[in-house]
Amino acid sequence: MAEKQQEGSNVEEGSSRAAGKVVCVTGASGYIASWIVKLLLDRGYTVHGTVRDTADPDKTWHLRALDGANDRLQLFNANLLEEGSFDAAIDGCECVFHAASPVFFTIKDPKVNY
């Protein structure tokens, strides 16, 4: 119980320190990055998330559904293969979590290869 109260007060302290701070998360739709986005929103940060296509609901619905996303999550289009495409998302941010990563699948049948 005391541990829970301590945990609660730490989150509140963190939230007040994070208020107004903007952090960028690249590849926001991905496995690692979407957890980072969630944890940042939970702590009160404003998040600039990048995806390759902000209009693709398959890539964005789980981000838009997060607590705090309506007010503090802004999604930007950015592609690692397009120079300068991350500039707008990074502009004004305290830091960047760079989790965008191209993954190339060349294995057609894992049972054959492994």
Ligand SMILES: NC(=O)c1ccc[n+]([C@@H]2O[C@H](COP(=O)([O-])OP(=O)(O)OC[C@H]3O[C@@H](n4cnc5c(N)ncnc54)[C@H](OP(=O)(O)O)[C@@H]3O)[C@@H](O)[C@H]2O)c1
């Ligand atoms: N998952 C793990 O257990 C684990 C463990 C250790 C390290 N890592 C490392 O952490 C990083 C992320 O892993 P993950 O598992 O989260 O991968 P993931 O789910 O595949 O996420 C990667 C994201 O990168 C984005 N992306 C791909 N190509 C891109 C491009 N050309 N330009 C911009 N964005 C692009 C994709 O988003 P869009 O398609 O929406 O743009 C995708 O959601 C990788 O470097 C991985 O090696 C992962």
